[in-house]
Amino acid sequence: MKPLTSLMHSIWIAENDLRQSFKSMRHVVWSLLFPIFMLFTFGFRYDSTGSDVQSILIPGIVAMTAMFGSTNETMSIVWDKSMGVFDRILAAPVSSTSIIVGKTLAGAVMGVISAIVLLIIGSALFGVSFTNISAVLLIILLASFSFTGIGTIISGLASEPREAMMLSNLLRFPMMFFGGVFFLPESMPQPLPYVAKAMPLTYATEALRTIQTGGNISIILIDALVLLVYTVGTILLGSQMLMKIMTR
Amino acid sequence: MENAIEVKELTKFYGSLLAVDHVNFEVKGKEIFGLLGPNGAGKTTTVRMICGMLRPTSGTAVVAGYDVSQKPQEAKRRIGLVPDISNLFGELSAKVNLEFMGKLYGLDKKTRRERIDQVLELFQLKERQNDLVKYYSKGMHRRLTIAAALLHRPEILVMDEPTSGLDAQTARLVREIIIDLNKEGRTILLTTHQIDEADRLAQRVGIIDRGRLITLNTPEQIKNTTEGMRALEIKILNGVDQQRWIPIISEAEGVDKVFLAEGKIRILSKDLAETIPTVVNLVDKHGGKIENISVVQPTLEDAFINLTGKSIREEPMSKEEYLQQRLPRSGLR
Numbered sequence A: 001m002k003p004l005t006s007l008m009h010s011i012w013i014a015e016n017d018l019r020q021s022f023k024s025m026r027h028v029v030w031s032l033l034f035p036i037f038m039l040f041t042f043g044f045r046y047d048s049t050g051s052d053v054q055s056i057l058i059p060g061i062v063a064m065t066a067m068f069g070s071t072n073e074t075m076s077i078v079w080d081k082s083m084g085v086f087d088r089i090l091a092a093p094v095s096s097t098s099i100i101v102g103k104t105l106a107g108a109v110m111g112v113i114s115a116i117v118l119l120i121i122g123s124a125l126f127g128v129s130f131t132n133i134s135a136v137l138l139i140i141l142l143a144s145f146s147f148t149g150i151g152t153i154i155s156g157l158a159s160e161p162r163e164a165m166m167l168s169n170l171l172r173f174p175m176m177f178f179g180g181v182f183f184l185p186e187s188m189p190q191p192l193p194y195v196a197k198a199m200p201l202t203y204a205t206e207a208l209r210t211i212q213t214g215g216n217i218s219i220i221l222i223d224a225l226v227l228l229v230y231t232v233g234t235i236l237l238g239s240q241m242l243m244k245i246m247t248r
Numbered sequence B: 001m002e003n004a005i006e007v008k009e010l011t012k013f014y015g016s017l018l019a020v021d022h023v024n025f026e027v028k029g030k031e032i033f034g035l036l037g038p039n040g041a042g043k044t045t046t047v048r049m050i051c052g053m054l055r056p057t058s059g060t061a062v063v064a065g066y067d068v069s070q071k072p073q074e075a076k077r078r079i080g081l082v083p084d085i086s087n088l089f090g091e092l093s094a095k096v097n098l099e100f101m102g103k104l105y106g107l108d109k110k111t112r113r114e115r116i117d118q119v120l121e122l123f124q125l126k127e128r129q130n131d132l133v134k135y136y137s138k139g140m141h142r143r144l145t146i147a148a149a150l151l152h153r154p155e156i157l158v159m160d161e162p163t164s165g166l167d168a169q170t171a172r173l174v175r176e177i178i179i180d181l182n183k184e185g186r187t188i189l190l191t192t193h194q195i196d197e198a199d200r201l202a203q204r205v206g207i208i209d210r211g212r213l214i215t216l217n218t219p220e221q222i223k224n225t226t227e228g229m230r231a232l233e234i235k236i237l238n239g240v241d242q243q244r245w246i247p248i249i250s251e252a253e254g255v256d257k258v259f260l261a262e263g264k265i266r267i268l269s270k271d272l273a274e275t276i277p278t279v280v281n282l283v284d285k286h287g288g289k290i291e292n293i294s295v296v297q298p299t300l301e302d303a304f305i306n307l308t309g310k311s312i313r314e315e316p317m318s319k320e321e322y323l324q325q326r327l328p329r330s331g332l333r
Helices: A003-023 A025-049 A053-074 A076-083 A085-090 A096-126 A133-157 A161-178 A192-197 A200-213 A217-246 B043-050 B072-077 B094-104 B109-122 B138-150 B168-183 B195-201 B219-226 B242-250 B272-285 B300-308 B319-329
Strands: B003-014 B017-028 B032-036 B058-063 B079-082 B156-160 B187-192 B204-209 B212-217 B230-236 B255-261 B264-269 B290-296
Touching (some): A003 A096, A003 B094, A053 A076, A053 A133, A053 A161, A053 A200, A076 A133, A096 A217, A133 A200, A133 A217, A200 A217, B017 B187, B017 B204, B032 B043, B032 B168, B043 B058, B043 B156, B043 B187, B058 B072, B072 B079, B094 B138, B138 B156, B138 B168, B168 B187, B187 B195, B204 B219, B204 B300, B212 B219, B212 B300, B219 B300, B230 B242, B242 B264, B264 B272, B264 B300, B272 B290
Parallel strands (some): B017 B212, B032 B204
Antiparallel strands (some): B003 B017, B204 B212, B230 B290
């Protein structure tokens, strides 16, 4: 199959996925309402305790939203499988690679869109303004791709939606609490800072925080590199798992 | 085209479970071929291998001259699949669903629009084309599923249990559609567990049970495999459950097989002259009264029972059969 045709297949699959997701409340609730709820809850508490909403909470919540948006979108593969709609794509003259690329693309786009929405809401509510918006967007994009990779791994492991939800929450909730969204990893008791170091969310929040506070650029570059490694690693592993199932 | 589909030694293992066991058959161009068997017999697994959605453990499936394992995209382009469950995107409208499918099958924008209009018109879905599919009735789902399979004008239509779960009226409509599509020159491979459907629609039937193709012939020839066996149909009065009589009658001399078919007791026997009085006496002895008794032509179901030793519809599924039925649908397999 020609590369351009394969790419177009991927784009159409991603477009179809996103179209469905925006029409489905399930995705809106998990990808947007949940982070917004967390923003409200912790935002006003941070304000009352004098902590820095702008430099700690908002970057963390934005990264967390990318995580929820991307993983939820990619895990739609499991829903598609259980509803039989995935068979529709499998029966069509579309390569397995195009299907995986399309699903990955949809996950990353959903992560980026969700994070941007939270960025706008956060800015409106708490007067946050990011100084280097292109760097912020780049980190959000990288983070979204790495979370998409995690979504593909979950989709490869889970045979039905409940199992996917369980697996994803098993990964996402520890990431949410130990990945530096609400508390800085260095303020956590040992060995939690080491646990945090293993999570991609930690690097996404750290990078966004560093951009926000105008910190050391080398920290941002290292974080971006780690996210890139995560992206390549998780997408390769997840794709292999999905490919194995698809070509059974 | 001589053979539209050629299946050679097709075998599929799910772990240690043998789902399809060295199946061989050909579907001739422009014929309706029925793959008949009970739930869990291996029909869906066979179809999924033919459609390139499942890799065979061994053996080959050739579609329109293309080996499905070697050239899956070429083979897929020539098949329109109507799965056993209507698997359209519920959150999208019929039109958007068809747009998406048209894109995947490589139809350009103009052709796509024209074909979408045509199939929506043909299946009387035009008025509801912008409604979300999740609000469609079962019959509309079915029609749209067939419409989606026809969009790229495939030469071969593979229909997995096309009337399963439909009301009688919609099932009749779908059967009429199948006949019309065949008259237009399309080859149709359909799987069914409904004997009358295979009998009514298929020009040739392959009976599959526990993953093995037991016989393959025209429905008439298969019926002849009852080898001199005659069928007797009786209905017993007194409001007694007919099922209760099966073990009683099966003990009678000369009776080869007894089963329930459409509320009547059906008896297969090689010697009806001897069997009829024996059965009448036996029923009388057990306090029953025969409301109706008639000698009938053996049906495909009689042949199925004769060949497999069991009824297609009444036997509960074993664990293996359940797994076999679930596995093809449980994931991306």
